Amino acid sequence: ETGVTQTPRHLVMGMTNKKSLKCEQHLGHNAMYWYKQSAKKPLELMFVYNFKEQTENNSVPSRFSPECPNSSHLFLHLHTLQPEDSALYLCASSQDRDRVSQPQHFGDGTRLSIL
Amino acid sequence: EDQVTQSPEALRLQEGESSSLNCSYTVSGLRGLFWYRQDPGKGPEFLFTLYSAGEEKEKERLKATLTKKESFLHITAPKPEDSATYLCAVGSGFQKLVFGTGTRLLVSP
Numbered sequence: 001e002t003g004v005t006q007t008p009r010h011l012v013m014g015m016t017n018k019k020s021l022k023c024e025q026h027l028g029h030n031a032m033y034w035y036k037q038s039a040k041k042p043l044e045l046m047f048v049y050n051f052k053e054q055t056e057n058n059s060v061p062s063r064f065s066p067e068c069p070n071s072s073h074l075f076l077h078l079h080t081l082q083p084e085d086s087a088l089y090l091c092a093s094s095q096d097r098d099r100v101s102q103p104q105h106f107g108d109g110t111r112l113s114i115l
Numbered sequence: 116e117d118q119v120t121q122s123p124e125a126l127r128l129q130e131g132e133s134s135s136l137n138c139s140y141t142v143s144g145l146r147g148l149f150w151y152r153q154d155p156g157k158g159p160e161f162l163f164t165l166y167s168a169g170e171e172k173e174k175e176r177l178k179a180t181l182t183k184k185e186s187f188l189h190i191t192a193p194k195p196e197d198s199a200t201y202l203c204a205v206g207s208g209f210q211k212l213v214f215g216t217g218t219r220l221l222v223s224p
Contacts, residue, residue, distance in 0.1 A: 004158070042119070042214040043159075043202075090158050100206035101147040101166065106158035 002026050006091050006107035013081065014115050021076040021110045023091030031097035032074040033104065034066060037088040049074060050097035078112075086114045117142045117207045121215035128193055128222050136188040136201055136218045144208025148186050150179050151202040153217070159202055193222045 004025045013019050025032065034046040048056035049068040063085075065077040074091055088111050092104040120139045128134055140148065147166050151159035163172040165181040172179045176197060178189040188201055200217040207213060 006158075040216060042216050043204075043212075045211065092158075098210055100210045100212065101164070103147075103149055103161045103164055104212060105161055106151075108156070108158045111156075 004091055004093055004105055004107035006089075006110055008110055009108065010111045010113075012113045012115060013078070015081060015083075017081075018077070018079040020078065021089055021091075021112075023074040023076075023107055025072055025074075025091075025093040025105075025107075027093055027105060029093035029095055029105075030071050031094045032068060032071070033092040033094075034064075034074065034076055035090040035092060035106075037090055037109070043090065047076075048097055055097055081112075081114045083114050086112055088112070117205065117211070117213045119203055119205055119213050119215035121201075121203050121218050123218060124216070125219040126221070128190075128220070130194055130222055130224050131192045133189070133191045133193070135190070136220070138186040138188070138203030138215055139184060140186070140203075140205045140213075141184075142205045142207045142213065146206035146208065148181055149204045149206070149212070150177075150186070150188055151204065153200045153202055162201075190220070193220075195222050195224050198222045 007022045031050045036044045046060045047066040067075040088109045090109045091107045094104040095102045118141050122137045150162040153159045163179045168183045180187045200219045202217045204212045204214045
């Protein structure tokens with residue numbers, strides 16, 4: 001496989017469920033990102049990992065918990081979500097978080113619906 | 116505060132009808148301006164990076180240009196398969212990508 005792969009593509013969960021989103025990149029990059037995309041709003045950066053270390057948490061509620069076991073894998077653990085958390089969650093990777101002049105490459109996202 | 120504004124919000128063209136999309140920005144130390152294409156149900160697909168005023172990049176029917184305050188994505192003789200949302204983002208001196216809300220392009224046969 002090439003590029004950035006996200007699973008699952010679609011997820012429906014109740015407010016009391018616990019689930020995880022998975023992202024894997026095959027580009028040899030060292031930085032990985034989670035974004036939230038809602039209708040008619042710009043992409044919202046949630047978390048940044050650089051060389052497996054979390055470098056940014058953009059005031060994200062604690063019901064979202066990221067995990068980055070290595071530079072190729074990124075998870076987003078979800079628990080006790082709210083209806084307003086329904087959105088498309090995108091994972092991206094880039095060469096290095098500090099080399100912002102290099103483009104980020106995105107997966108196709110997980111469409112999350114909270115009942 | 117870094118900011119990106121894209122216009123128009125939506126654009127409808129006939130096949131073959133050329134036009135331009137606009138991306139205006141204010142940023143602390145531009146590290147690059149990026150154009151992405153996003154199809155429904157997919158993630159953004161990287162198209163171009165522009166680094167300095169006067170720079171131009173081309174790919175098939177798309178041409179991106181950059182000035183000190185804005186970028187244009189020119190679409191020449193578009194085809195229905197060019198229909199998508201086009202996103203603009205700037206890399207700032209704060210090591211962040213700031214995105215606009217996108218332009219939804221629909222090209223009718």
